[in-house]
Amino acid sequence: MKPKLTGLVIVLILITVGLSILDRALANVESAEVHRTAQGFYLTGTSLLEARKPAEAVDPLREAHAEERQNPAYELALITALTRAGETAEAQPLMNEMIQREPNDGNVNLIAARLAIKQGDTTDAEAYYHRAIYGEWPDDPEQHRIAVRMELIGELQKLGQKQDMLAELISIEGEPHLSADMLKRVAKLFLDADAPSRAAGVYQEIVARNPKDISSYEGLGQAELEDGQYSSARAAFLQAFFHNPNNSEIRGRLQTLNTVVGLDPTLRQLTSEEKYRRSIHILDMAREGLAECAPTNPLLANAAAIVAEKPPAHVTNEAAESILSEAEMVWRARNEACRNGATQEDALNLLMKKLS
Amino acid sequence: MTTAAQASRNRDNQILIVLSLVIGLLVGLTVVAFILLTGRIADRMYPPQSAAWRRVLIPTAGALVSGWLLFKYFPNARGSGIPQAKFALFIRSGYISMRTVIGKFVCCAISLASGIALGREGPSVQIGAGIASVIGRRFGLSSANVKALVPAGCSAALATAFNTPIAAVLFSLEEILGDLHAPVLGSVVLSSATAWMVLHLLLGDQPLFHVPPYQLVSPLEFLIYAVLGVLGGLGSVAFVKLLLNIRLWFRSLPASTVWFQPAIGGLFVGLMGWFAPQILGVGYDYVDRVLDAEIPVKIVAMLAILKIIATPACYGSGNAGGIFGPSLFIGAMIGGATGSVAHSLFPAITASPGAYALVGMGTAFAGIVRTPFTSVIMIFEMTRDYSIIVPLMISNMISFLISLKLQPEPIYEALALQEGVYLPTAESREELSGPSVNDVMNGDAPLLSPNADLEMARGFLQSHQANAWPVGENNVVRGVLTKRELDAAPPDAALVRDLLKPDTYPYVHTDHPLSFALERMRNANVDVLPVVSRANIRELCGAITQTQILHEFGV
Numbered sequence: 001m002k003p004k005l006t007g008l009v010i011v012l013i014l015i016t017v018g019l020s021i022l023d024r025a026l027a028n029v030e031s032a033e034v035h036r037t038a039q040g041f042y043l044t045g046t047s048l049l050e051a052r053k054p055a056e057a058v059d060p061l062r063e064a065h066a067e068e069r070q071n072p073a074y075e076l077a078l079i080t081a082l083t084r085a086g087e088t089a090e091a092q093p094l095m096n097e098m099i100q101r102e103p104n105d106g107n108v109n110l111i112a113a114r115l116a117i118k119q120g121d122t123t124d125a126e127a128y129y130h131r132a133i134y135g136e137w138p139d140d141p142e143q144h145r146i147a148v149r150m151e152l153i154g155e156l157q158k159l160g161q162k163q164d165m166l167a168e169l170i171s172i173e174g175e176p177h178l179s180a181d182m183l184k185r186v187a188k189l190f191l192d193a194d195a196p197s198r199a200a201g202v203y204q205e206i207v208a209r210n211p212k213d214i215s216s217y218e219g220l221g222q223a224e225l226e227d228g229q230y231s232s233a234r235a236a237f238l239q240a241f242f243h244n245p246n247n248s249e250i251r252g253r254l255q256t257l258n259t260v261v262g263l264d265p266t267l268r269q270l271t272s273e274e275k276y277r278r279s280i281h282i283l284d285m286a287r288e289g290l291a292e293c294a295p296t297n298p299l300l301a302n303a304a305a306i307v308a309e310k311p312p313a314h315v316t317n318e319a320a321e322s323i324l325s326e327a328e329m330v331w332r333a334r335n336e337a338c339r340n341g342a343t344q345e346d347a348l349n350l351l352m353k354k355l356s
Numbered sequence: 357m358t359t360a361a362q363a364s365r366n367r368d369n370q371i372l373i374v375l376s377l378v379i380g381l382l383v384g385l386t387v388v389a390f391i392l393l394t395g396r397i398a399d400r401m402y403p404p405q406s407a408a409w410r411r412v413l414i415p416t417a418g419a420l421v422s423g424w425l426l427f428k429y430f431p432n433a434r435g436s437g438i439p440q441a442k443f444a445l446f447i448r449s450g451y452i453s454m455r456t457v458i459g460k461f462v463c464c465a466i467s468l469a470s471g472i473a474l475g476r477e478g479p480s481v482q483i484g485a486g487i488a489s490v491i492g493r494r495f496g497l498s499s500a501n502v503k504a505l506v507p508a509g510c511s512a513a514l515a516t517a518f519n520t521p522i523a524a525v526l527f528s529l530e531e532i533l534g535d536l537h538a539p540v541l542g543s544v545v546l547s548s549a550t551a552w553m554v555l556h557l558l559l560g561d562q563p564l565f566h567v568p569p570y571q572l573v574s575p576l577e578f579l580i581y582a583v584l585g586v587l588g589g590l591g592s593v594a595f596v597k598l599l600l601n602i603r604l605w606f607r608s609l610p611a612s613t614v615w616f617q618p619a620i621g622g623l624f625v626g627l628m629g630w631f632a633p634q635i636l637g638v639g640y641d642y643v644d645r646v647l648d649a650e651i652p653v654k655i656v657a658m659l660a661i662l663k664i665i666a667t668p669a670c671y672g673s674g675n676a677g678g679i680f681g682p683s684l685f686i687g688a689m690i691g692g693a694t695g696s697v698a699h700s701l702f703p704a705i706t707a708s709p710g711a712y713a714l715v716g717m718g719t720a721f722a723g724i725v726r727t728p729f730t731s732v733i734m735i736f737e738m739t740r741d742y743s744i745i746v747p748l749m750i751s752n753m754i755s756f757l758i759s760l761k762l763q764p765e766p767i768y769e770a771l772a773l774q775e776g777v778y779l780p781t782a783e784s785r786e787e788l789s790g791p792s793v794n795d796v797m798n799g800d801a802p803l804l805s806p807n808a809d810l811e812m813a814r815g816f817l818q819s820h821q822a823n824a825w826p827v828g829e830n831n832v833v834r835g836v837l838t839k840r841e842l843d844a845a846p847p848d849a850a851l852v853r854d855l856l857k858p859d860t861y862p863y864v865h866t867d868h869p870l871s872f873a874l875e876r877m878r879n880a881n882v883d884v885l886p887v888v889s890r891a892n893i894r895e896l897c898g899a900i901t902q903t904q905i906l907h908e909f910g911v
Contacts, residue, residue, distance in 0.1 A: 019385035023558050026392035
């Protein structure tokens with residue numbers, strides 16, 4: 001190679017190296033500056049979002065997203081702001097693109113679910129929630145999955161879809177390492193989903209972990225009550241009462257349950273006489289209740305006559321059953337006549353609920 | 357061909373291939389530096405939430421500084437860069453000086469960073485062409501080989517600036533060379549690919565625009581795309597005519613004002629930027645937002661109109677910068693506005709306005725730059741979505757045809773003409789292969805003096821056995837005198853100059869093929885033609901006679 005050509009090649013190599021260094025330095029400067037600017041906009045936007053000002057958060061988040069489009073956090077924050085601000089038409093294409101790009105990302109699917117909820121598309125929303133639950137979460141995936149499932153349960157609760165809600169609750173119940181607070185929420189939701197026995201099971205787990213948790217005893221009592229397990233309910237309320245004897249609500253419930261348990265004619269070990277006696281008492285309670293609201297009701301005379309009758313020498317279970325049937329008729333008449341008067345959880349209602 | 361000649365040709369080809377890679381690498385690195393540097397300076401000029409006065413002062417000051425530099429040190433770095441690259445290729449045997457490359461880099465970085473409403477792609481093309489030219493010359497290549505490298509530099513620059521390597525290759529062939537079958541295809545592709553790789557290594561896989569997924573909702577949308585083609589075509593024509601007229605007006609001003617003319621454009625665009633900051637600079641951020649349908653339709657429509665005014669004002673006043681970027685901006689705004697209106701009227705059958713903005717970009721590009729093929733491929737490369745091709749072709753072709761009808765002269769040819777440069781047309785370029793005028797002309801042909809009397813002129817024609825002859829003095833052509841004109845001379849005509857029609861005379865350029873010269877002789881009914889420079893049709897290069905041509909053909 002001629003010396004001149006060698007020199008030329010060396011110069012070209014030097015120029016290439018110099019330009020590469022310059023370009024790299026400029027690219028780094030640009031990247032840092034763009035990131036700084038975008039971060040500033042992002043922080044402003046997210047603080048406005050936290051302050052429940054989604055409409056005001058849209059512009060700064062849009063700027064952040066425009067500056068650094070490859071940052072999914074900015075894009076998700078923008079979609080969230082747009083969704084909360086009701087600008088779902090603008091959020092949708094961004095969301096579609098994100099879902100296409102990150103189909104397995106848990107957070108992306110969660111935001112998509114929220115957008116679908118906002119648009120009233122519950123079927124899609126449920127699908128996105130499930131994809132979020134089973135999707136990828138970079139940190140603490142277990143907690144994220146639980147939180148997403150809880151959010152889904154909340155949405156199902158709002159929609160009144162109790163069966164779906166129950167299915168999700170059963171799934172979440174099986175999660176290991178649920179905190180006591182989370183268990184309490186789950187138990188409460190079981191109650192809302194008309195599954196008191198499952199709720200009672202969860203409350204039992206909580207009180208087993210922390211026997212001094214009064215609110216859980218209350219919850220357990222309530223669950224057992226709704227499940228018709230009045231003895232267990234009374235036992236639970238009794239525990240709550242021991243820990244907090246000044247709570248009038250607990251005391252009131254305990255009194256009601258004492259009455260219920262004292263009059264429950266369905267217990268197996270009862271003699272026929274005792275069952276008969278309890279049936280008469282129940283009929284008398286129903287009669288008194290009806291007399292308060294409808295003193296002229298024709299059922300009252302017959303009920304009063306039965307109550308006033310002397311018990312036969314040989315009492316049978318059939319006699320007791322007949323009185324209970326009469327009591328049920330009077331109770332129904334009372335509920336008809338005293339629509340606003342009787343509470344759901346008075347002793348008579350609880351007894352009748354169990355009988356019917 | 358002899359073995360030695362074949363070996364020499366193979367060696368030349370090998371050198372060209374190696375140099376194409378080197379050019380791709382260097383041009384890629386230089387254009388990345390140019391783009392990043394311009395962007396960083398611009399960000400410092402206009403920090404977020406900066407005061408409105410900056411938008412008036414900075415473009416004016418930037419244009420003043422770059423205008424003075426252009427006037428004083430870099431006169432060849434003015435303007436877009438595409439016509440200049442073509443001048444170099446067709447007129448100066450591929451010569452672009454290093455000074456011009458540096459000047460283009462510095463002046464454009466200043467003017468674009470200061471907010472002048474021009475683009476960076478045209479200048480990048482001239483920088484790329486210049487680097488190719490300098491490298492070719494430094495390696496001692498022949499002028500033919502240097503010329504062959506210039507399109508490689510252009511395509512490398514465009515591939516880097518637009519992140520569209522295929523469109524860059526096509527642009528070099530379609531616009532710069534005017535020949536899609538050019539033999540330099542290999543080096544053009546190599547340099548484009550190399551530059552694109554450099555871009556990706558340095559900046560990653562970031563597209564120039566964030567393009568939303570394209571969607572054709574209904575076949576009825578084709579009608580709306582046709583309307584977009586019409587609007588894009590009309591917008592393109594308005595843009596080109598305005599730019600040419602403003603440039604012509606500035607050129608008519610005294611030469612002493614040239615150094616501060618750019619500042620007038622800077623001040624004008626600055627005043628516009630006071631009210632509408634979106635029109636300052638290249639404006640790709642706003643194109644991105646229109647693609648995402650984030651800007652209201654009224655603002656989008658207003659920006660289209662303002663940019664159609666602002667860019668011609670900046671370019672016409674002599675600022676350094678290109679029109680590629682602005683044409684994409686204008687197209688995106690026209691498309692975005694059309695799409696918004698269509699979507700509000702027919703929401704069920706139309707895609708989002710972003711899809712129309714995307715097609716609109718190609719539409720304006722096809723109308724202004726007049727490269728419909730490149731425009732389709734460029735947008736296709738940006739979207740990587742095949743379904744966009746048909747709507748794009750419909751609106752592009754409509755826009756192209758409207759532009760062709762209402763403004764027959766393409767913008768770069770028209771700008772070259774204003775400079776007094778006659779670039780070969782697409783038709784003549786097709787014929788440039790084969791023996792040329794340069795091969796047979798007489799470079800020492802004398803001119804007939806305009807002050808000669810008619811008798812002397814008759815004797816001159818007779819002695820040269822010709823029925824016409826170029827007239828002029830000191831190598832400056834004034835016209836062509838024919839024997840017919842001599843015979844029909846009015847009685848009061850005493851001298852040759854009394855018979856001349858200085859504005860219309862037949863001529864050929866050195867690169868014209870002999871067949872073209874023959875055709876021109878036949879049309880003008882003369883057997884001699886002056887051969888003139890493309891840079892100045894008054895400058896005589898020689899003369900060519902019918903006899904010489906026929907002899908070359910062996911007749």
